[in-house]
Amino acid sequence: MAFDLNTLLSAELHDLKNQLQNVLSIEDDLLSCDATPVIQAKLARLKNQTNLLKDKTIELLSVIKMKQEDFRASIFENYLSDSLDGLVPELQAQYPGCAISHAVDADSSAWYDEQLLCLALRNAIVNAAQAGASNVHISARENNGALIINVQDNGPGFPADLIGKNIAQLSGTEHGLGLYLIDKVMALHSRGEQIGHIELSNPPGGGSCLQLCLP
Amino acid sequence: MLSLDAMLAGKRILAVDDLVEARSALKKMLTILGATEVDVARDGDEATQRILNIDYDIVISDYNLDKGRDGQQILEEARFTDRLKATSTYIILTGENAMDMVMGALEYEPDDYITKPFTIDVVRKRLERVLLIKEELKDINEAQDRHDTNEVVRLCKIALANGSRLKLKILRILGRALLKQKAYEEALKLYDSILAEREINWAMLGRAVALQQLERSDEATAQLLHTIKVHPRYVQCYDTLSRIEIKNQNPKAAQQYLEEAVKVSPKAVLRQMELGKLAYHNQDFPVAESAFRSAIRLARYSCYKSVKNYLSFAKSLQYKLSERNNRDSRDGSTEALKVLDEAKIAYRDNPEYVFEATLIESTTFNNIGKKADALNCANKAEKILAGMQNPAVTHLLGMAEVFLNSGQHAKATKLLGEIQQRDDLSRSEERELNRVKSEISEMAIRQYTTELNDKAIYHYERGQLSEAIGYFDDAVAYKEAGMSVLLNAIQAKISYMENRGVDKKQIDDCKKLFERLGVLHESEERYQRWVLLKNSYQRLVRLL
Numbered sequence: 001m002a003f004d005l006n007t008l009l010s011a012e013l014h015d016l017k018n019q020l021q022n023v024l025s026i027e028d029d030l031l032s033c034d035a036t037p038v039i040q041a042k043l044a045r046l047k048n049q050t051n052l053l054k055d056k057t058i059e060l061l062s063v064i065k066m067k068q069e070d071f072r073a074s075i076f077e078n079y080l081s082d083s084l085d086g087l088v089p090e091l092q093a094q095y096p097g098c099a100i101s102h103a104v105d106a107d108s109s110a111w112y113d114e115q116l117l118c119l120a121l122r123n124a125i126v127n128a129a130q131a132g133a134s135n136v137h138i139s140a141r142e143n144n145g146a147l148i149i150n151v152q153d154n155g156p157g158f159p160a161d162l163i164g165k166n167i168a169q170l171s172g173t174e175h176g177l178g179l180y181l182i183d184k185v186m187a188l189h190s191r192g193e194q195i196g197h198i199e200l201s202n203p204p205g206g207g208s209c210l211q212l213c214l215p
Numbered sequence: 216m217l218s219l220d221a222m223l224a225g226k227r228i229l230a231v232d233d234l235v236e237a238r239s240a241l242k243k244m245l246t247i248l249g250a251t252e253v254d255v256a257r258d259g260d261e262a263t264q265r266i267l268n269i270d271y272d273i274v275i276s277d278y279n280l281d282k283g284r285d286g287q288q289i290l291e292e293a294r295f296t297d298r299l300k301a302t303s304t305y306i307i308l309t310g311e312n313a314m315d316m317v318m319g320a321l322e323y324e325p326d327d328y329i330t331k332p333f334t335i336d337v338v339r340k341r342l343e344r345v346l347l348i349k350e351e352l353k354d355i356n357e358a359q360d361r362h363d364t365n366e367v368v369r370l371c372k373i374a375l376a377n378g379s380r381l382k383l384k385i386l387r388i389l390g391r392a393l394l395k396q397k398a399y400e401e402a403l404k405l406y407d408s409i410l411a412e413r414e415i416n417w418a419m420l421g422r423a424v425a426l427q428q429l430e431r432s433d434e435a436t437a438q439l440l441h442t443i444k445v446h447p448r449y450v451q452c453y454d455t456l457s458r459i460e461i462k463n464q465n466p467k468a469a470q471q472y473l474e475e476a477v478k479v480s481p482k483a484v485l486r487q488m489e490l491g492k493l494a495y496h497n498q499d500f501p502v503a504e505s506a507f508r509s510a511i512r513l514a515r516y517s518c519y520k521s522v523k524n525y526l527s528f529a530k531s532l533q534y535k536l537s538e539r540n541n542r543d544s545r546d547g548s549t550e551a552l553k554v555l556d557e558a559k560i561a562y563r564d565n566p567e568y569v570f571e572a573t574l575i576e577s578t579t580f581n582n583i584g585k586k587a588d589a590l591n592c593a594n595k596a597e598k599i600l601a602g603m604q605n606p607a608v609t610h611l612l613g614m615a616e617v618f619l620n621s622g623q624h625a626k627a628t629k630l631l632g633e634i635q636q637r638d639d640l641s642r643s644e645e646r647e648l649n650r651v652k653s654e655i656s657e658m659a660i661r662q663y664t665t666e667l668n669d670k671a672i673y674h675y676e677r678g679q680l681s682e683a684i685g686y687f688d689d690a691v692a693y694k695e696a697g698m699s700v701l702l703n704a705i706q707a708k709i710s711y712m713e714n715r716g717v718d719k720k721q722i723d724d725c726k727k728l729f730e731r732l733g734v735l736h737e738s739e740e741r742y743q744r745w746v747l748l749k750n751s752y753q754r755l756v757r758l759l
Contacts (some may be wrong), residue, residue, distance in 0.1 A: 072445065076416075077383070079344075086330060087335060106340060107380075111413060171219065191413055 073113035095129040102138040128153035159204035191215035220249025232278035259284030301356035503531035525558035538584035
């Protein structure tokens with residue numbers, strides 16, 4: 001029988017994800033028991049860590065999927081605020097030291113692969129939180145039928161050598177898997193001649209701004 | 216703007232989930248949000264039963280329901296049977312990562328999906344949005360529910376001219392309405408303009424349908440193949456491709472497209488039935504068998520439950536049966552008889568269906584060599600037929616064939632004669648009549664040659680060789696005469712010559728008979744006899 005590494009990896013990762021889901025539900029059970037506040041706090045941290053592991057597993061699954069030759073994004077009309085409503089509280093719980101918020105209109109819809117865009121947004125927010133920002137804010141605006149999503153933070157800003165560069169042309173993952181992945185995800189969204197991309201900037205007021213442009 | 220509790224108050228709502236906690240949590244959330252009439256159902260059967268009896272304004276269903284059908288299937292049936300109006304709202308709840316499976320494969324899309332786990336805030340926000348959209352589209356949806364297509368078109372055009380924020384939703388409804396009005400040129404233009412902006416799946420399909428109706432089937436096919444490439448799970452494209460191939464009289468290709476569609480979306484009953492019919496027509500019985508088996512399983516508790524599935528399934532199993540009745544044949548016949556029993560019980564109030572099932576039962580027994588059982592079923596069918604008022608021609612033809620297969624030639628001939636008297640036969644019924652008639656004449660001849668053979672043997676055994684030869688000559692004059700008749704005839708002629716001397720005519724006859732027999736192989740039962748006769752014949756030839 002032909003041995004397909006990707007299939008095997010995907011199956012293993014799926015299993016891993018399910019196991020982590022089981023751990024999470026045990027942690028939920030424990031959290032609902034009577035316990036001292038100290039134990040409650042530790043359990044909450046444990047749950048955050050487990051969630052992080054689960055997210056990483058899902059991320060790896062998505063990367064394997066995207067690597068497949070015949071892979072195509074499943075692009076449908078989605079409401080960005082719905083996607084963020086799922087994502088933001090979860091990340092907020094994982095990074096309590098960083099205030100994460102969004103101001104996306106509940107009625108504004110856009111065309112994207114929800115799973116992939118969430119992967120990109122998650123990476124963008126986690127990047128900001130891990131770089132030391134205490135505030136991350138997501139906003140969006142429409143531009144000629146395209147959607148521009150801004151992920152703005154008050155952290156140290158992007159390294160100067162990254163500003164204005166075309167991320168797709170940087171070699172692989174030298175600046176972390178995060179940006180590389182986000183750019184890959186955006187590139188899977190196209191409309192006619194236009195292809196999705198990201199833009200990096202460090203606004204004058206400080207912090208960084210990552211723009212995700214969905215055509 | 217209307218508030219959510221104002222929109223929910225007085226609405227009939229159905230909440231479907233297989234888990235009792237989830238069901239009551241959902242009901243509680245809805246009540247907090249202002250709903251006043253919430254029913255619950257725990258699975259597809261219960262949900263469908265409720266939807267059949269009550270006009271619901273809103274249905275919220277989990278996608279995965281423990282047994283039976285899922286939330287998508289409930290939606291499809293409800294819309295298909297017109298039990299859920301365009302003005303009603305349907306929301307599907309899915310687990311994380313299940314969206315891939317759910318999206319893009321659908322003929323009937325829900326108004327929204329909510330990913331589990333969800334909070335009351337999420338439910339509030341989603342319901343608010345989707346109900347406001349329903350409010351805005353109310354006039355158009357009401358016209359759709361009245362099947363007033365002209366009004367739908369008129370209202371859509373007004374809404375678009377007024378710059379509605381729901382432009383795409385309205386364009387989608389308008390496109391479908393134009394196709395219904397057979398305004399294919401206008402529909403095509405509409406879809407082209409949408410596609411110039413963005414490759415939206417439903418617009419691509421709509422364009423293909425319009426092209427097909429305009430007899431531009433090559434372009435339609437190209438559009439559909441491209442759509443499948445972009446949206447591989449968009450099964451309706453395969454359905455349309457299949458219909459194009461049927462129109463092009465290419466049923467094998469049509470079947471292949473349906474097989475693809477079934478792979479993507481194996482739970483759609485109607486498609487399984489379509490595939491079964493097509494595969495049966497193409498004599499691809501294994502595919503027909505599996506499609507009908509799925510159709511029966513999927514439709515068991517649904518509005519698509521149909522006797523045709525049971526009967527067609529039993530028919531498509533016949534290819535497995537043989538008189539030797541090996542394992543495959545035993546399994547096949549057991550399954551066929553079981554499904555026929557099930558059909559006879561489920562449709563016991565309908566003599567036509569019981570009759571058809573009994574005919575197939577008889578055929579099944581006949582195919583596994585159980586002649587007595589086959590005859591028994593034939594007799595039962597005959598009785599049911601006698602009680603039927605104005606039986607259809609297909610029923611009579613079916614009966615005639617079963618008479619024939621159970622060895623009742625006289626009855627078959629009589630019935631076929633009656634059918635021939637009728638002047639309301641369709642072309643396919645006439646074809647079928649001729650087929651059964653030719654079968655009966657073949658059988659009659661075989662029977663007749665056997666009778667001649669018996670008479671010939673009677674004279675032969677009494678040494679009346681000339682008489683015996685006379686009967687044998689009559690018997691072998693039919694091309695249907697069997698091997699033993701031919702050998703008997705040769706033996707009679709040789710005995711005749713051995714008694715009365717060699718005769719040119721008898722030698723020539725024997726030569727022709729040997730030619731008809733061909734060369735027998737050692738393994739054949741009659742090989743020894745053939746060798747002996749051949750030796751005697753060659754000895755006689757040398758004496759000539």
